[in-house]
Amino acid sequence: MLDQGSDAFVVFDKVQKSYDGQTLVVKDLNLSIGKGEFLTMLGPSGSGKTTCLMMLAGFETATHGDILLDGQGINNIPPHKRGIGMVFQNYALFPHMTVAENLAFPLEVRKLGKSDREAKVKRALDMVQMGDFASRRPAQLSGGQQQRIALARALVFEPELVLMDEPLGALDKQLREHMQFEITRLAHNLGITTVYVTHDQTEALTMSDRVAVFNDGRIQQLDPPDTLYEEPKNSFVAQFIGENNSLEGTVKELNSDTALVQLDDGGLIDCKPVNVKQVGDRTKVSIRPERVEYRSERFQEGAHLLKAEVLEFIYMGDVFRTRLRVAGRDDFIMKCRNAPDQIRLKPGETVNIGWMPEDCRALDA
Amino acid sequence: MSDTTTDDSPQTGPVLAADGTPLHRSLARALRRQKLRALMLIAPLLIFIIVTFILPVADMLYRSVENGIVSETLPRTVVALADWDASGDTPPDEAVFAALAADIQIAAEEKTHTKLGSRLNYENPGMSSLFRKSGRQVKRWDLETDGPFMEKFLDIDEDWGDIDVWRTIQTYSPATTSGYYLAAVDMQLGADGPEMRPENERIYLKLFGRTLMMSLAITLSCIALGYPVAWLLANLPMRTSNLLMILVLLPFWTSLLVRTSAWKILLQQQGVINDILVWIGLVSDDARLVMINNQLGTIIAMTHILLPFMILPMYSVMQSINPSYLRAAKSLGATDWTAFWRVYFPQTVPGIGAGSILVFILAIGYYITPALVGGTTGTFISNRIAFHISTSLNWGLAAALGGILLAVVLVFYWAYDKFVGIDNVKLG
Numbered sequence: 001m002l003d004q005g006s007d008a009f010v011v012f013d014k015v016q017k018s019y020d021g022q023t024l025v026v027k028d029l030n031l032s033i034g035k036g037e038f039l040t041m042l043g044p045s046g047s048g049k050t051t052c053l054m055m056l057a058g059f060e061t062a063t064h065g066d067i068l069l070d071g072q073g074i075n076n077i078p079p080h081k082r083g084i085g086m087v088f089q090n091y092a093l094f095p096h097m098t099v100a101e102n103l104a105f106p107l108e109v110r111k112l113g114k115s116d117r118e119a120k121v122k123r124a125l126d127m128v129q130m131g132d133f134a135s136r137r138p139a140q141l142s143g144g145q146q147q148r149i150a151l152a153r154a155l156v157f158e159p160e161l162v163l164m165d166e167p168l169g170a171l172d173k174q175l176r177e178h179m180q181f182e183i184t185r186l187a188h189n190l191g192i193t194t195v196y197v198t199h200d201q202t203e204a205l206t207m208s209d210r211v212a213v214f215n216d217g218r219i220q221q222l223d224p225p226d227t228l229y230e231e232p233k234n235s236f237v238a239q240f241i242g243e244n245n246s247l248e249g250t251v252k253e254l255n256s257d258t259a260l261v262q263l264d265d266g267g268l269i270d271c272k273p274v275n276v277k278q279v280g281d282r283t284k285v286s287i288r289p290e291r292v293e294y295r296s297e298r299f300q301e302g303a304h305l306l307k308a309e310v311l312e313f314i315y316m317g318d319v320f321r322t323r324l325r326v327a328g329r330d331d332f333i334m335k336c337r338n339a340p341d342q343i344r345l346k347p348g349e350t351v352n353i354g355w356m357p358e359d360c361r362a363l364d365a
Numbered sequence: 366m367s368d369t370t371t372d373d374s375p376q377t378g379p380v381l382a383a384d385g386t387p388l389h390r391s392l393a394r395a396l397r398r399q400k401l402r403a404l405m406l407i408a409p410l411l412i413f414i415i416v417t418f419i420l421p422v423a424d425m426l427y428r429s430v431e432n433g434i435v436s437e438t439l440p441r442t443v444v445a446l447a448d449w450d451a452s453g454d455t456p457p458d459e460a461v462f463a464a465l466a467a468d469i470q471i472a473a474e475e476k477t478h479t480k481l482g483s484r485l486n487y488e489n490p491g492m493s494s495l496f497r498k499s500g501r502q503v504k505r506w507d508l509e510t511d512g513p514f515m516e517k518f519l520d521i522d523e524d525w526g527d528i529d530v531w532r533t534i535q536t537y538s539p540a541t542t543s544g545y546y547l548a549a550v551d552m553q554l555g556a557d558g559p560e561m562r563p564e565n566e567r568i569y570l571k572l573f574g575r576t577l578m579m580s581l582a583i584t585l586s587c588i589a590l591g592y593p594v595a596w597l598l599a600n601l602p603m604r605t606s607n608l609l610m611i612l613v614l615l616p617f618w619t620s621l622l623v624r625t626s627a628w629k630i631l632l633q634q635q636g637v638i639n640d641i642l643v644w645i646g647l648v649s650d651d652a653r654l655v656m657i658n659n660q661l662g663t664i665i666a667m668t669h670i671l672l673p674f675m676i677l678p679m680y681s682v683m684q685s686i687n688p689s690y691l692r693a694a695k696s697l698g699a700t701d702w703t704a705f706w707r708v709y710f711p712q713t714v715p716g717i718g719a720g721s722i723l724v725f726i727l728a729i730g731y732y733i734t735p736a737l738v739g740g741t742t743g744t745f746i747s748n749r750i751a752f753h754i755s756t757s758l759n760w761g762l763a764a765a766l767g768g769i770l771l772a773v774v775l776v777f778y779w780a781y782d783k784f785v786g787i788d789n790v791k792l793g
Contacts, residue, residue, distance in 0.1 A: 059692055079695040080704075092693035096711045105707070106697035157698065 008032040008068075009193050010056065010161065015065035017051050025051050027217040029065070033195065035160075038187050040196045042204040043214030044240070052214075053163050053197050058082050069161065080109075085154035085162040085192075089169055091146045093138035099125070099149050100134040106157040124156040127186065144175045151183065155190065162187070164196045168203065180207050201241050205229065213237050230288075234275055235363045238286035245287045245332050251276050251362065259362050260304075261285055263327045268304045270357040275364040282365035289321075289335040291359040294351045295343075305352040308332065310345045320344060326353065426771075429764035432542035435534065438481040439468040443538040451532050452557075456525070462514040466503055473500040487759055488544060488553070489533040495524050545765035569749070569766065576746045577773070579664060580728035586668045587675040587724050588717060594672075595679035595716070599686075613676050621670065625737045628666040632657040632738075658740030666738050671727055675720035682716030718785050726774050746770060 010033040017026040026048040033039050041049035054060040056067060058079030066073050074082055093102050103121040112120070125131045128148040138146055147167060154162055164183070168176045184207045187194045198204055204211045205225040213220045213228065213236075221228060221237045232238035239246065252268070253260035259273040261283055269285065276283050293299065294308070311330055312323040319335050322345050326332040334353065336342050345351065382391040436443045441464035449457045472478035482496030502521050511517065518525040536554050537544060544554055551567035552559050561567070594613065598606050616624060631637045634653045642648040656662055686709065694704035732747040739748070746766060753763035781787065 057692075057696055059695075079692070080698050080700055082696075083698070084696060086693065086696040088689045088693055090687060090689060092687065092689040094690060094694075094708055094712075105694070105699070109698045109700075109703055153697065163696075 009035040009037075009070055010195070011066075011068040012052070012056075013066045013068065015052075015055065015062045015067060017048070017055060017060065018063045024063075024217055026055075029217075029219065031212060031219060031222065033193060035193055036191050038184065038194045038196065038207060038209045040198060040204040040208040040211045041214055042198055042201060042211050042240075044199060047214040048217040049197050049212075049214040050165060053165055053195060056195065057084055057086055057163055083157075083159050083161075085157070085159035087150050087154045087162070087164040087167045089166045091138070091150040091167075093146055093149055093153070095138055097137075098134065099130070099136050099138065099141070102138070102149065103153050103156050106153065110157060120156055124152040127155070128152045128182070143171055144179065147171065147179060148182075151186070155186070155192070159192065161193045161195070164194065166198055167196075168198075168200075176203075183207065205241070213240060215240070231274075232286060232361065232363070235284045235286065235365070238284075238361070238363060243289050243333060243335075245289060245292070245326075247285050247287075247327055247329070247332075248365065249283060249285065251279050251281045251283055254279050258357050261362055263306075265327045267306050267327050269306060269360060270304050271360040271362040272358045274361045276362045283362045284365050285360055285362050287355055287360045289333040290319075290337075291355050292334040292353055293355055294334065294345075294353045296352065299354045300356070303354050303357075305354045308334075308351055308353045310347050310349045310351065312347060313345055315344075324351075324353070425760075425764040426768050427764075428761050429545050429768045430541045430543065431761065432537055432544070433540045434481055434484050435538045436540055438472050438477050439465065439534070439538075441465075442468050442534070446531070446535050446538065449531065449535065451528075451535050454528060456515075456528060457531055459513050459515050461531075462518055462525075463508075463512060465518070466506060466514045467508055469496075469499055469503040470506065470508065473504045485533055485537065487548070487762065488537060489529060491524065492530065492533065495522055495530070498522055499525075545761040546769070548762055549765040549769055569746070572744075572746045572749055573769070573773070575660075576729055579660060579667075579743070579745070580725050582664050583667045583671060583728045584675075584721050584725045586664065587672055588721065590668065591672055591675035591679055591720065592713075592717070595676050595683055598676070598680045599683035600688075613673055616670065617673060621733055622737075624670060625666055625734050628662070628669070628738060629657060632662055632665065657738050658743070660739075660743040662738040662740070663735045663743035663745075666734050667728060667731060670734060671724045674723045674727060678719035678723065679713060679716035682713055682719075686712050714785075718781065722778070722781060725777065729774060730770060 010031075012029045012031040015026060015029040016024055018024050029048075029052060031052075041052060043049045051060060055062050056069075058074070058077065062075060067075060069082065069084075093099075094105070097105065100121055103124055104117050107117040107120055121134070122131065125134060128151055130145060130148050130152065133141065133145065133149070138149065141149065150167065154164075167183075168179050171179060180203055183194075183196075196204075196207065205228070208225060210222060210224055211228050212222045215236050221233045223231075228237065229242055232241060235246065238244045247263055247269070249261040249263040249269075251259055251273070252262045254273055254276065257272060259271050259276065261269050261271050263269065271285050299305065306326055308324040308326045310322060311325055314321040314323070318338055320338060320342065322334045322336070323330070324332040324334055379387040379389065382388050384391070442461060445461045445464040446457060449461065469478055472481065478496050478500040479493070482493040485496070486493035499518070499521050502517075506514075506517070524530055542554075543559075547553055547559050549569050550573075551562050551570050553562050554560075594609070598609055598613070600606075601609065629636075633639070634655065634657075636657075638656065639648065639653045643650050643653065648654060656665070690708050690712070691704050694708040695701070699707065729745075730747050731745060732751060735743055735745045736748050736751070739745070747770070750763045750766045750770075753759045753766070778787075
């Protein structure tokens with residue numbers, strides 16, 4: 001059994017899902033979400049994240065396994081009795097109702113009195129700063145305004161759990177960033193548990209308490225954003241989250257917290273063994289571009305260095321982005337902060353690059 | 366100072382194009398060629414529609430009020446009769462009869478008096494034979510010497526002394542008449558203006574009422590039967606729904622006559638359905654159900670025939686409704702029924718409206734099916750129109766009935782636009 005601590009509000013216990021009886025879309029999902037937590041399911045399309053959300057909402061049934069909400073199995077509870085708020089990708093605001101009617105709908109079906117309804121609708125609209133729009137129709141609102149109404153509608157009946165299915169996908173960049181902030185602020189102020197599905201890793205990193213990275217029907221890693229970024233557990237996560245340099249090689253020496261990897265062109269590098277088991281294993285090492293260093297005074301004593309040829313220098317304002325040829329690959333990226341003492345490398349130059357061994361992670365091949 | 370202000374002041378009057386002509390005129394010139402070309406493209410269709418649709422309809426509508434035949438055939442009589450007091454109880458004087466003799470003599474030469482007779486016979490039965498008989502006699506008279514004519518006319522037929530005959534001639538002497546329209550609503554022109562016909566001669570109002578009620582029944586049963594099918598079409602997986610769509614469209618590819626005859630075979634008393642019911646034991650052999658040659662037969666057959674016109678608009682509307690609306694409603698706490706009734710159904714109303722307008726308007730003017738399976742109680746007003754066009758040859762009355770039918774359809778259309786809004790109709 002999974003560890004069901006006292007604060008586990010939502011629990012997926014060995015959940016599997018298949019649509020066609022031949023392939024599993026979700027393979028053995030175990031996940032427990034604490035009360036008040038903001039958890040994001042992140043992954044490429046087809047990774048099973050939306051299916052998990054739909055199972056939680058009750059629109060899909062789990063082929064195997066249990067889903068628990070506040071300690072209760074909800075596999076056989078129909079969606080309308082689960083009391084879970086949901087924000088849909090296309091907002092799904094009822095087009096034939098005004099904004100106020102849309103918000104009053106969940107209260108009406110719960111048979112609340114008229115004055116109660118009006119008070120709650122007003123409070124919910126004020127909460128998303130849309131108090132003046134109560135009598136508008138959804139079609140008369142902009143995308144961002146519709147998004148706010150959809151959010152207010154999902155919250156107006158005070159659910160303890162809110163699900164969001166790529167709610168910001170249709171908005172432009174600036175509005176999206178603003179809404180990211182709004183949603184996290186609301187979720188934390190109200191203390192509601194939120195499960196958020198997205199394929200946008202920036203969104204996942206900036207909004208969540210924890211991120212579950214999905215691929216191929218499994219959770220690849222479940223961690224807070226900083227851990228996820230700095231300590232990816234496998235190549236998929238390293239590649240999917242943020243920008244990443246990946247070099248292939250074979251493990252030469254393996255200690256408890258350091259390893260020596262020989263790259264395919266013969267170069268040697270120091271790494272931290274994460275996902276390698278023995279000497280001779282194939283591995284992909286992962287280094288974040290901003291952890292790559294080329295100035296000799298910053299290297300450790302006795303560190304292994306690699307030769308790199310500068311291919312391109314891109315000025316991006318706050319950072320310099322340099323594309324290098326390293327170990328036979330010409331897509332190796334190095335990012336340096338635009339500081340007064342920073343050197344602008346020129347194409348054709350050759351430099352030695354290196355890094356702290358703990359920043360270079362030897363992962364699965 | 367004053368110089369700069371005049372230079373900077375906005376131009377008054379029309380905006381000018383670069384060459385100094387007013388902008389709107391040069392725009393119109395630029396667009397003229399385009400408009401002309403567009404007109405040329407639609408010209409064949411436009412001419413076709415004008416010649417085969419608009420002109421015949423206009424002609425028929427004109428026939429429903431046209432009544433030149435009396436004043437053309439009896440010009441002198443009409444003038445002489447103008448002073449006669451139709452509300453009194455004396456027939457017209459000798460001058461009128463002299464004029465009538467002159468008119469009938471010419472008419473008999475040209476053989477138009479029988480036509481007039483049958484026209485006036487619609488209004489006052491018996492006038493056809495009166496004119497035919499008189500024509501034969503009057504031809505032989507000498508207008509100079511044979512007077513006075515009153516006696517002679519009364520000798521031919523004493524009906525010439527009947528006030529009603531003269532009233533009819535006077536009433537229908539203007540070149541246009543409301544008589545056909547009055548007849549179409551079971552009224553007639555009496556001495557004191559329009560009045561209802563005697564109870565036993567009223568048929569058209571009843572027929573109009575029946576046509577409307579049955580069309581309404583057909584529309585409602587189409588909604589009831591079509592809604593679930595349209596829902597299935599919109600929600601089944603692609604392959605299944607394509608197959609279903611073919612089944613829905615299949616009737617379109619079969620002759621109307623074949624489909625109607627098929628219903629005859631199914632519904633008649635010795636037909637398939639009755640046989641099965643008897644075999645099961647639901648109905649005893651001597652109490653077979655009467656399902657054809659009555660209103661039920663017409664409603665069943667026409668519902669079947671018009672069903673695709675209801676399903677297709679509904680389907681196209683339902684297809685555009687995102688399934689996430691239903692999910693949203695359920696996630697907000699609505700039961701399946703509430704989600705359907707409060708969220709899904711209101712969004713399908715435009716489709717129901719479009720289908721209903723289509724089916725109702727088609728049904729109200731339907732002819733073949735009621736004629737074949739309607740018997741005597743299930744016929745429509747259109748069957749009566751056809752009777753007047755091809756059997757009784759009273760085209761004026763047929764045109765008036767058709768005109769009223771057209772007006773009824775337009776009124777329904779207007780009412781629909783007012784209460785539902787024609788912009789809400791989606792045909793696909």
